[in-house]
Amino acid sequence: MKRIEALTKLLNEHNHNYYVLDNPTITDYEYDMLLKELMDLEEKYPDLKAEDSPSNRVGGVALDAFSQVSHTTRMLSLDNSYNAEDLRDFDKRVKKEVSGVDYILEMKIDGLSVALKYEKGILVQGATRGNGEVGEDVTENVKTIKSIPLKLSQPVDIEVRGEVFISKKGFEKLNQNQEEAGLPAFANPRNAAAGSLRQLDSKIAASRPLDIFVFNVLNGGDETIKKHDDNFEFLKELGFKTTEIFKCPTIEEVINHCDDMIEKRHKLTYDIDGMVVKVNDLSQRQTLGVKAKSPRWAIAYKFPAEEKETLVKDIIVQVGRTGVLTPKAELEPVFVAGSTITYATLHNQDYIDEKDIRIGDTVVIQKAGDVIPAVVRVVKDKRSGQEVAFKLPHLCPVCGYDTERLEGEVARRCTNPICxxxxxxxxxxxxxxxxxxxxxxxxxxxxxxxxxxxxxxxxxxxxxxxxxxxxxxxxxxxxxxxxxxxxxxxxxxxNELHQFIGGLGISLIGAKAAKVLSAHFGNIDDLIHASKESLIEIDEIGDKMADSFVAFFKEDSAKEMVATLKEKGLKFVVKAQASASLSGLTFVLTGTLENYGRKELQIILENAGAKVSGSVSKKTDYVIYGDKAGSKLTKAESLGVKTMNEEDGLAFLKSEGVL
Known part of the structure; x- marks a missing residue:
């Protein structure tokens, strides 16, 4: 179908403009409408879905575990240097072996290294560095990173190396979302990127603001290229996102650039923790060779961490969308890593207690990942005895309602639904x-x-x-x-009921839980009056989620809101299932299926009235498994849950009139 082909090409061009060139040419809304049209057509004509379809970016079915990948070319680490003399020593070692050397200076992205393999220009595998020889297969997750091309501009066989990272702005937003959900904040962008890329559920990876810079050809490509800077140009031509590089004829010029970047790095939209110095000539690299784990032709220059002392003038409390009380230290203004800092988030009461932070303390401030101001430690030797310990209030500082901290949570929240x-x-x-x-x-x-x-x-x-x-x-x-x-x-x-429930911002009730609840209860009245007991009977709903949901609708104001919205014409639609022949049954899908994708089969089962769970329990009725089925199949067998291979499972569904 020509429309599918045209939409695929158009959306991939817009992805490249936005995520690689940083030059969007349509609005987010226009993009989303085009993507929705494409996904609707792909659902109707699945055989016409292209390998590089942008719909692959949204994530798919969760894996049981990552498989191992043996790297065809070892992914080496780098030796570190910390000052100009270290760099000059490196230069002397290089020039003992080769002459006429010039260097390329690259940004040292603080992220997670991956290898991306393309066959005839199509992305076929993404793997983490691991120990350099064996990594983890994260193909489904890297496909969700919009700056990674699913199809190159040329049909080449090539394997490249890049660094997956999260931008400064993306990291701030991610931590804001974590705190609003009552979850621990990420310590720095690198930890956040690494944790996001290694999620077994690619939908979680798709929801995180992951990005990449590609900086090296591991295998294949244009073998006539002799210089590293020419390889960079080739990577750009193929459609990869690359950083700025600096060509330096001498080590002194390298040193000058490194010194300049100590301050200039703060103006970048992404975090770097140093610079990488590489010999430019590829044949000279062959001569220099490698050591056990690192090349002799490259070295990393690490930036010094910048820390400053300042005074905690006060600790103030902000109330977020979900009612989470977030303490912030009001600081004596101090210039750190390129900007003046007057506030630093203290996250939650546990963070304050662990570091023993008090009003009036002298503290050491650093930017976590050079992005978010953080209190590193208290200078206790400078205490005068007048410092005041801090506890989050038991009454909301805005509306005066009670606050509470649910068991197992780090957050304290305002209980007033209309705060x-x-x-x-x-x-x-x-x-x-x-x-x-x-x-x-x-x-x-x-x-x-x-x-x-x-x-x-x-x-x-x-x-x-x-x-x-x-x-x-x-x-x-x-x-x-x-x-x-x-x-x-x-x-x-x-709009549908799940859109409304998800929009209320109920703590721990996200879009997926809202869909599960809406489908289970089928109407707004039964749902908002549901008891905890009825909620936890649903496989996907745990105790904490149930407590949060019940607490929200326990308030008269929440029920009055629903009644008012009904009067104003909201329908709270729950779409009817196409068939209910499997109503009341719970399925788990695991392994690789040949005839159907797991997502496709999940939709078929749900349309027949079944529930499809991501985990096996005693409440599971059937497990349908394919090749390389893992722990879910083992658990099902240990619990005595009925299991069927793909052939038997499809025969069963045909006998029930589902297929």
Whole structure:
């Protein structure tokens, strides 16, 4: 079908413009609409889905475990240097073996090394470095990284090396999401990138802001290329994202560039922890050779960590969208790693207690991964005895409601579902693309609506038509944008129940849990009155999730909100299943299936009324397994759960009229 082919090509071009060239040419909304059209067509005509389809970016079925990959070319590590003399010594060692040397200086990205293998220009494998000889197969996860081309501009066989990382802005947003969910913050971008890339569920990897820079050809490619800087140009031509490089004819020029980058690095949008010096000529590299684990033709120059002392003037508390109370240290302003720092997040009470941080303390500040200000340690020798210990309040500092810390959580939360501090960010989440998807209600518009008093709670969004005239009198808010917004709000009344539940921002209840709950209960009334006992009977819902959900709808204000929205015309739709022949049965799919993808078979089962779980328990009715089935099959057999290989499983589904 020509439309599928055209959409695939067009969307891949937009991906390249946005994620590689940093030059988007359409809006996010326009992109999403094109992607939705493509995915709908691919679902209808699965045989026409291209190998490089951008729909592969959204992630797929979770793996039982990563398989091992033996690298055809060892992925070496680098020796480190810390000052100019170390670099000069490196230069002397190189020049003992070769003459006429020039160097290439690269950014040392603080991330996780991967090898990407392409056959005839198509990505076929992604693997972590591991121990340099054996890594882990993370192909499904690297496919979700939008700056990695699924298809190259030339049909070459090539294996390249790159560094997966998370940008400074992406890291800030990721940690913000972690804290709002009551989860521990990531210590630095590298840990976050490594943890995200090694998720068994590629949908989790797809939800993380992973990026990559490719910097080396491991195998294949254009063997006529003789210089490393020419290889960089070749990588760009193929469609890879690369960093800026510096060609340096002498080691002194290398040293000068390294010194310059100590300060300039703070202006980069991504984190680097040093520079990498490489001999440019590839034949000279062959002459120099390698040691046991590192090349003799390259060395890393590590930047010194920058730490500064300052005073904790106060500890203030902010309340987020989900009610999480986040303590922040108000600091005596101090210049660290390129910017003046006046605040540092203290994450939660456990973090404060572990480091014994008190108001009035002298502390050492560092930017975690050169991005987020963090308190490294307290200088206890400078205590005067006047310092004040801090505990998060048991009453919300904004609305005065009780706060609570659920067992097993690190976060303390405000229990008031309509706390004003939650409103701005709560509304932003409610209208977001992953929830009610109401176009035209961005953060600036919501801020204006709150400021003018047009909106004080979620229900008020559906009364905005009566403010059309006063809104039109606000500068920069024209009739067309108002009409577009009101049309989107009206359209959202037809949204599905899971979109509404996911949009409420209930702690621990994300989009997946919202879908599970909506499908299980089938209507809004039964769902909001559900007991904890009925909730935990659902495989995918645990005790903490159930407690959080029940606590949210225990408040009269939450039930009143639902009643009001019903009056305003919200349908809370739950789409009927195409068939219910497997109603009440729970399946688990594991291993590699030949006739159906696991996601495809999952949809077939769910349309027949079954539940498809990601884990095996005593409540599982059937496990259908394919090749390389792992721990799930073993567990099913130990529990006495009925197991069927793919052939028997498909025969069973045909006998039930599902296939």
């Amino acid at each position: 004003p501090a939650k409103l701005q960010r709560g509304l932003e989440h409610f209208v977001s693309r992953n929830a009610m998807n109401i176009d035209g209600l961005g953060p600036a518009v919501i801020q204006m609506l709150l400021k003018e008093g047009f909106v004080k709670k979620i229900e008020d969004l559906y009364d905005l038509d009566k403010y059309k005239l006063p809104m039109s009198e606000i500068e920069g808010f024209g009739d067309k944008s108002i009409d577009k917004m009101l049309d989107a709000i009206e359209k959202s009344k037809e």
